Amino acid sequence: MGDQKNQELRWIAGIEPSAEMLTRSMTSIYEMECREQPEHLAQLLRAYKEDKSITDEMDRLRQMSLSPGPILFIGMGASHCSSLTGASFLQSHGRSSFAVDASEWLHYAREVWNQSAASVLLTTSGESAELVQLCQEELQKPVALLCNNEKSTCWRSAQIRLPILAGPEYGNATKTYTNATAACVVLASHILGRAWHEDAERTMAMYSAALNRVFDLRSELEGFCRGAVNIEVIGRGPAYGGAIMGALCIREMTGQRASPHSGGGFRHGPILDVNESHVAVILALGRAAELGVKLAHDCHARGGKVILVGTEEQQPSERLMPVKIAAVPEPWEGITSLIVPQALTLAIAERCGAKLAPRFQYGIMAE
Numbered sequence: 001m002g003d004q005k006n007q008e009l010r011w012i013a014g015i016e017p018s019a020e021m022l023t024r025s026m027t028s029i030y031e032m033e034c035r036e037q038p039e040h041l042a043q044l045l046r047a048y049k050e051d052k053s054i055t056d057e058m059d060r061l062r063q064m065s066l067s068p069g070p071i072l073f074i075g076m077g078a079s080h081c082s083s084l085t086g087a088s089f090l091q092s093h094g095r096s097s098f099a100v101d102a103s104e105w106l107h108y109a110r111e112v113w114n115q116s117a118a119s120v121l122l123t124t125s126g127e128s129a130e131l132v133q134l135c136q137e138e139l140q141k142p143v144a145l146l147c148n149n150e151k152s153t154c155w156r157s158a159q160i161r162l163p164i165l166a167g168p169e170y171g172n173a174t175k176t177y178t179n180a181t182a183a184c185v186v187l188a189s190h191i192l193g194r195a196w197h198e199d200a201e202r203t204m205a206m207y208s209a210a211l212n213r214v215f216d217l218r219s220e221l222e223g224f225c226r227g228a229v230n231i232e233v234i235g236r237g238p239a240y241g242g243a244i245m246g247a248l249c250i251r252e253m254t255g256q257r258a259s260p261h262s263g264g265g266f267r268h269g270p271i272l273d274v275n276e277s278h279v280a281v282i283l284a285l286g287r288a289a290e291l292g293v294k295l296a297h298d299c300h301a302r303g304g305k306v307i308l309v310g311t312e313e314q315q316p317s318e319r320l321m322p323v324k325i326a327a328v329p330e331p332w333e334g335i336t337s338l339i340v341p342q343a344l345t346l347a348i349a350e351r352c353g354a355k356l357a358p359r360f361q362y363g364i365m366a367e
Helices: 002-010 026-035 037-050 052-065 078-092 102-108 110-115 129-135 153-157 175-192 197-216 218-225 238-254 263-267 286-301 339-352
Strands: 071-075 097-101 118-123 144-147 160-163 230-235 258-262 278-284 305-310 320-324
Touching: 026 037, 026 197, 026 339, 037 052, 037 175, 037 197, 052 118, 052 144, 052 160, 052 175, 071 078, 071 102, 071 129, 071 175, 078 097, 078 118, 078 175, 078 238, 097 102, 102 110, 102 129, 118 129, 118 175, 129 153, 144 153, 144 175, 175 197, 175 238, 197 218, 197 339, 218 305, 218 320, 218 339, 230 238, 230 263, 230 286, 238 258, 238 278, 238 339, 258 263, 263 286, 278 286, 278 339, 286 305, 305 339
Parallel strands: 071 097, 071 118, 118 144, 144 160, 230 258, 230 278, 278 305, 305 320
Antiparallel strands: none
């Protein structure tokens, strides 16, 4: 019986995949999971609005947040990227908040953990060694967990439990990043006492169409980037999380060298070696969009190629490819900023093959 239970827990999200799913290619799975994002996002937003078990947990988290100290979002990889949007939103509305890497926090910050008002741990699997250890820490205050696996060790250990509701995911993080980012926005809004339903509806109204339109451009994106030594993805605020996640998508799925930067971080250093071998994907979204547009023109002037993602029309050239997407309320650009990198990832995988194999079971979650 024990072996059977352990086997069930190893399936991604605790759900055994269908026989048909086990035969699909990674490229096919990745496209499917990207295109499923609007549906799963809508399900999450509906649940966080209507499900009393979830709203009760949100109320508990908000009550915790009234204590002195910062609000912490703690995750790794894609979960850390989602955390950046939640922390950025709280900071921009006067509430001290930080997104921290779970591994760094585990080894270097335990002594100050109880100085925070509230902590939200983010993990897709709920089985990563660092997150399991953090969930099992003895703290003076309850810890909230945002997780996509309700059969996981972390889920059983956490005091406040909030689901990501993205369903199983067998490739690079797509649905889980999108849903976790949306959940962070909702939680931050609830902590601030700000209404979020209207902004979420405005985002949903354009998200599916924007995703489909950009994915239809994916061959053009890939052709524009072909031959690049390195692809650099750049954003600010919530779109900085999208930049890190975008670079992860490209690198993990295709093996193409890609690196993320904040807009300021790129301006003060990496821009110096921009030349014809570089492609910069600049996510000029949100309140600092103008700085992204200026950076794009400066990269172009140095001989680099730029994919400029923004909400305003821009004049294309041989080395500048503008991609216009609809504006969304701040900080929902944490979600829409990823559409272009995801489409580019799919196009590279379609042309060159995916380097990442489908993962149907959780492997060893070692530090």
